Amino acid sequence: MKSSLSFLVKKRGVIIAIFINVPxxxxxxGNNQDKKIGTR
Incomplete structure (x- = not known):
């Protein structure tokens, strides 16, 4: 039970990481289009 729960938490962490990294x-x-948002 614990191992499956930790696996779900890891999977959720990966999904959250993807949702954070994509934007x-x-x-x-799109830094060239809108320089107000992106900072390098």
Whole structure:
């Protein structure tokens, strides 16, 4: 039971990491279009 619970928590962490990384990646990619959002 504990191992499956930790696996779900890890999976949720990966999903959260993806949701956090995708917008930052898009902001860096669109830095040339909108310089107010992205900072390098």
């Amino acid at each position: 930052t990646f898009l902001m860096i990619g």
